[in-house]
Amino acid sequence: MMTPPERPKRTIVAAAVVAALLTGCGASVQDDPQASDRVPVMRCGEKVDYRKPERAVAYEGGSADKLFSLGLADRVAGYVMPPANPPVSESPWAADYAKVKMLSDDLLNKEIVVEARADLVVAGWRSGFSEQRGITPEILDGLGIQSFMHSESCYNYPGFPQKLPPFEALYSDLERLGQIFGVADKASEVVGGLKQRVDKVVQQAPKDNPVPVFLYDSGTDQPFTAGNQVPPNDIIRLAGARNVFAGLEARWTQVGWEAVTKAAPEVIIILDYGDQPAQKKIDFLKTSSRTKDLPAVRNNRFFVLDYNEGISGPRNIDGLEKFAAYLRGLNR
Template sequence: MPLTRPLNPARRRAAVGSTAAAALLLSGCGADVATDGKKSEKVTVKRCGEPVEYTTPKRTVAYEGGSADKLFSLGLTKHVHGYVMPPANPPVSESPWASEYAKVKKLSDDLLNKELVVDAKADFVVAGWNSGFSDQRGITPEILDKLKIQSFMHTESCYNYPKSPEKKPPFEALYTDLERLGKIFKAEEKAEKVVQGLREREKAVASKAPKGDPPPVFLYDSGTDQPFTAGNQVPPNDIIEKAGGRNVFSKLDERWAQVNWESVTKAEPEVVIILDYGDKPATKKIDFLKKSPQTRELPAVKKDNFFILDYNEGISGPRNIDGLERFGTYMRNLAH
């Protein structure tokens, strides 16, 4: 599972004028622009729930596909110095922004760390809490603040950030990130268009979702003794619900969490979503579910109702909506 939860069993994962009205308008949107009678390069945007003052970054380091995709989707490639892509991520050549990845440096295929960021002379780091940023690995926003390196955390991951927790539905967290990044890079108009397009695609899928009782859906991330799955604080929960399904662990007020097979069996899922990693192929997970005495009699397994969700469709990023559209089509076909 994405390195957005602890104890992962495997290695992962504008300046504006000085009018008070303009300042008030922006503060209502979660950003304030410094106003001193002249144009200013500084803008205040929330990092999780904490207001942080930013200057426009020029050497950004992005951790994982979700971070890089958000930046590339906003047309910010020239501000990106490089990316860190651990083994869980599928090849960047499969990304809709493969040409943009090719224009920047691959800095590492390991986990994010402070030394890498310093060596890259980064002035901005984009990652999630308990994924790229980690107390245990000694790279946190607070540590980077002291090094005069700016940072930005995925809103989806702020739910369990100890300093300034922030809780939003996963898709809303995605849109919030794009809007906030747009403000930081003074690309608000582009961000507004991107978010509008994603919202329209989301609504289109939801409007065509099958009627009636939503079939129970179990997301299988990883784990054999005990499975890891998606609670209601990560994108797959929204993907399942908007497409017309019901996440069997939707009442789990967590992000990625460990459960037990008994609870999966009791839920009798009609569909199993397999999260497909670069280093943990979906085919092996399906084979395990078909052979395990704990899962081989599940309705979804007996009917071969498996849907493969790409890793970058499951972690916070614009490809969440690609996953939603594909799963929406799957659910409509299943209903006929």
């Protein structure tokens, strides 16, 4: 998935100052009675002893949604929301967003985290955390700031990779965050509800002759699409269709238009960004000589997937339900 241009980094506060800043704390939620002060939880493939956070910082809607779905708004010091994200007012947790400070509309960086007096940062590997921008779990460990990575992003995390199917990664994240925050019972309840919704979709899904589907993220010279390590792959698969690039061991990745043409998708999913609207992408596909004759384009079979239904978070299940309903209404 393409990210907005990076802006110049500012001076980073020294580690000693960071330690002093981290003494602040916020409100608490109802904890599980057996929760201890430190709990060992996997961070990708590495076991980490977590202190119970009071001032979490979330990067993008998926991270914040996971925390809000567990009833942890009072433990969130703020969120970072770059331009790709649609307005938070559209979220099922809009009321929680309204109670929490928006820290930046830029990419995640150390200064934001330090100024927020964060004791936990929730983001994805290379989607929030970045070696190039100097904010990684290892660097934050050295500053005394805890970090949590979306399991969906862990398959190529250096040193401690972990590979889970995207929806299983979502469930795992909610359960792990439940352990870290001491709300494991709530996490089990939330995960159970999501799994029930997924099971209902699977029961209704067509079993034969799956529709070939191409996800169009962005790009004109070469398109970005979804490999098998991101939620849209599971959305397509569980709805009873077939991601034409499911064979790619990748997250958001670039392919060639020739490969798209050869795949002859019958449906195109358009990922709708806040700063790259779906209609503009549809107009391009309808007019480009490389795409206007694709079966999906000729038959006007476009399905718009909201950005926060496509990145790892509870809204993945909303996207699955909507796409499954769309597929059931197709007349092939």
